[in-house]
Amino acid sequence: MLKLTLFLVMLHALPETHSFLIHEKSNRKNWLVRTPALVRATRGSCLVIPCSYTLPKAATGHSSYNGLWKKGTEQVIAAQSRKKLPHQDFQGRTRFLGSMHKRNCTWMMWNVRDSDAGLYFFRVHIPEYRSYSWSYQPTKVQVVGADYPDVKVTSGRAGGDVLAHCSVTHSCPMNPPTLTWNHDGTTLRGSRWMDDWLWMTNSILHHRPQQNTTLELRCTVTYYGGHTLYSTVHYG
Structure with missing residues (x-):
């Protein structure tokens, strides 16, 4: 828990003028997400995908926000709500690190496998308003071998x-x-x-x-x- 707290503090402390969330796109209604376009993960290790988002003004007045990450179009791999269980291939290996109310959608995966390579995207659900998926803007995960020091x-x-x-x-x-x-x-x-x-x-x-x-x-x-x-x- 201490490691998680320290990491999230570091995440929020990064200067806005030097953003590590480099892959961003918005549509005419100002739905915006910032995530890396590509992440290389070491086989057998873990990875963290940083993520933040903004919503159109009409969506910001609601009190309830749910967020989840999906692989492809079907598999849920990490969600803020504990009611939404990850796909069986990811159970016990992923965690939603961010806070939806702070517009932070960062997530983590442990024990990376070759089968984890692929495209991942973020989806937000506002029960009183609507849902929105950034499926057109995925993060590509490549699984690679370990590097020599x-x-x-x-x-x-x-x-x-x-x-x-x-x-x-x-x-x-x-x-x-x-x-x-x-x-x-x-x-x-x-x-x-x-x-x-x-x-x-x-x-x-x-x-x-x-x-x-x-x-x-x-x-x-x-x-x-x-x-x-x-x-x-x-x-x-």
Whole structure:
């Protein structure tokens, strides 16, 4: 719950002038949704699709709003209302993170499968007014293999202290990958938003070698779901 709260705070804190919700379209009645046009999700991990929307003036005076995401034209995959259960292929793997009254329609998926690739769109239902689907403006999800971490020595000298940097990009800010080193030292870890749907997790290692020999630095990334990969760099 703490991770969810912190993530939603970060989501609302992003500056409006630098929006990560890049795929937008409106019709003559001012129905507008902002979502990424394309998201690449790591197989076995998770993804978050950011989303916000606006309504025509005639629709804003009502007190009840329901929202849901669909895959294709039939499968409901995430909904704000607990009365609307996801399709069986998505039960226990998706969650509606946003708040309809705050015009936030962000959602999340865990344990991404190859079969999850496809087109997804958002639908809003206002019981006292009408329903509206942005089926003409879907978000395309591509399922890809895990990336190897990028590792490099950023400063140091032979026989002296070494500063190394390791990073990996992902689409899962709620459960970011973990990065570990094969040598002891002082580490600084963090994650940051890049653009659109993309996030980066990084780790900086300050290591002091015990002897003047060639140093092998290995950084291992462990993704949500347990998949691991590593990259190695030699220095000295």
